[in-house]
Amino acid sequence: ALPKLPATDAAAKALAYTENAAAVKHAAFKAGSSCTNCNFFKGAKGQAYGPCTLFPKNTVAAKGWCSAWAKKL
Template structure:
């Protein structure tokens, strides 16, 4: 008789955990699908960092061939994406 009671408690705790975590998973899914606006080129921080949309056209003194947003550790987009989120510009995509 006590075995059934323990199984019921475990099942209840499992369901309670799912119910508690469901809103967090939903918020994460919505955040990932929400598209960020592109970073405007007249952004003061972008100008000071020498940001350009096409890395090959950069005239910044510290630019080295092969550097671009997609291979930067601050870039959080997925491979193959044209634009994605960046930790330097959290409200825009680069």
């Protein structure tokens, strides 16, 4: 399995990635958004961590968020 994306990762920092969408104060944050309902999240439903197209070497938290969030189509 891929390792979890550390918030300290340079690319993660650039996109303001966090494992806790509930605590996000970012200007681009839309209420209710998180990795689990992001179009780039490829994790299975109910999975706590899953792959993200933007971070191919890691998994991201289903309850996480970053500024590249886009509504799941």
